[in-house]
Amino acid sequence: MGLEEKIPDSVIMTSLDKMVNWAHKRSMWPLGFGLACCAIEMISTFSAHFDLARYGMEVMRPSPRQADLMIVAGRVSRKMAPVVKRLYEQMPNPKWVISMGACASCGGVFNNYALVQGVDRVIPVDIYVPGCPPRPEQLMDGVLKLHAKVETESLKDKREEWGTKIA
Amino acid sequence: MTTATAEAKTLTINMGPQHPSTHGVLRVELEVEGETVVKATPIIGYLHTGIEKTMESKLYYKAAPCTDRMDYLAPMSNNLGYALAVEKLMDIDVPDKVKWARVCLAELTRLNSHLVWLGTHALDLGAMSMVLYAMRDRESVVDIYEACGGQRMMTTYIRIGGLADDLPKDFDKRVRNTLKQIKAGIADYETLLKENQIFINRTKDVAVISAEDAINWSLSGPMLRGSGIARDLRKDAPYSGYENFDFKVCIGEKGDAYDRYRLRIEEMNESIKIIEQALDGMPEGPSRAHVPGVVLPPKLDVLEKMESMIFHFKIITHGFDAPVGGVYQGIESPKGELGFYIAGDGTNMPRRIRVRPPSFINLASLPKLCEGQMLSDVVCAIGSIDIVLGEVDR
């Protein structure tokens, strides 16, 4: 936001962090992007029965430029990996990644020539959700864990992470 | 990504692999002239998992869980196809109870798959609420899977020589409740879509394929039946005791997207009938064939009897040796003819497991379906084929 460059580390800074994190947490827009089996459970999670809208997350964005959470739902093949990386790069900061399911986290049962053994070889991952596929409750738990993680973030750290070109 | 060539006056548009209406990671390269599609080229492989190779490197038993992960909307159909193929290779006959239970589960799978298809297809065409209703009803089917196999999607419940375990005690009650809910659900969907002018306008006379073309393109399942050819392996090459059930093979007339929609709805009604017959006539008996050395003995026997324990140990560690030769078993999965060609080579691991993926072969006809159609109809064509990318790419 540019504010944090002018304000020194102080009570105001931490309060600002709190407010910004609260806003991030309460309106996290996932990228509408499914790869394999886990995508179906992801749809279940977003549907009426499990209803992820309770956490302010029902708006799936088809365009990566409007999204700030990427849920990698399914196995990432070697052909798909460059595409996933590209999509991640197209998302504006701040952005988070949930790796959903065994295949996205570590390759799952498919240790073979075609699959990338874990999406974390291509893009950084914040939360790993195990399961094949994870139940919707598990994904929700992963989302809540991500919310908890977002709460601990500080604008100052981000500046260092993203470099000097802070938005 | 768009590029224009000056002399041809056509525009190349890239659709996918990340696109909300391609049902996964399908990529279609479209050449359009204005709004009309001149040429559509599907580009696949973005989900290529090497499942066939992985299965070939495992014992026959241990390959079974890989089958769920191909057509993840119809896991039980995949299990069934694989189990039947290995049973054919090993020349095993299973008890009647197993057959009936398998039919019941396979038809529940058809309901599951068609419900998700209906929801997503209608969503693509603008009927937003359908997906919420369809996913709601799907939950009840998935709950039955969970009661049987302990997992919502990847159950691997149908195993070689029988079922993983006996059916749950309240299976009958659960299934009947689900059927009641889905019956009421189908009536709802019909009021939402059947005479919905927008839906009809977007599906009638769209993505038409004639009967001759459908055969020439090797299409199967609703894609073939929608064009008026009554080819259904449940009738034509009965497996797992389907010859004992009374049901109708539904066919369409024109072979357009609307016909295929009608046909799938009717198929759901027929599936409900089959499940009811299977529940009414469910015989008593063991949930596994008794074939020592090939089929795992029941768990209680393993704990109490010496021979059973030895066989259990042998199957788990070494598996069983299959004869040299290839067998093919085709079943009518919700998407079409799902076949497993398994070649044994005298060892405990398969030489070749080939899956005949119905979605893959049906998807090959996409250029034919889209030719000369409007750009927005491409979404309808993809939806009406009913593809699952996990099966297309394997």
Added chain:
Amino acid sequence: MTTNASQHRDLIHRFVTETFGQYVLSHDDFRGDLSLYIKAEGLIPICEAFLEDDSLQVHFLADLTVVDWLDTERGDEHGRFEVVYNLWSMRHNYRFFLKVFLPDTEPRVASLTDLWQGANWMEREAYDLFGIDFVGHPNLEKILTPDDLDGFPLRKDFPLTYEVPHFTWNKDQPPEVIR
């Protein structure tokens, strides 16, 4: 095998052996399915005859696949690659197989794309995964595997897994995980 199926089996068997006896090497009935082993050059004439014939109506090519018999007795005897054509008679609802053995070096067989449109992707897949050259195919390119993958993954001499370095001490040359 029911009596009906055995009648249909005989019809198909007679149809092929009577007209195209010179191409047929042998046949077997493993688990009740008729397989006719034919010479590679006989494939097109036999399939053309099936398509023209109206009494059997073998108009449906259900599947096409390849089996790699590397280092087996069967492979040494007949040829490494076995191409399996899975055909279906629309009239009699009967399934049978045509099988062609191809050698290790330059496995080559005529393409069926002129007869069946559906063969297009099946043959492309067989080419991509096994490296069988289908002569006359309009667009014989990779379909499933990424462009930078060398070799034919479903052949038995292709390793199942690929090794990638997890980390390296050499910071000037980071590991190339994804090209």
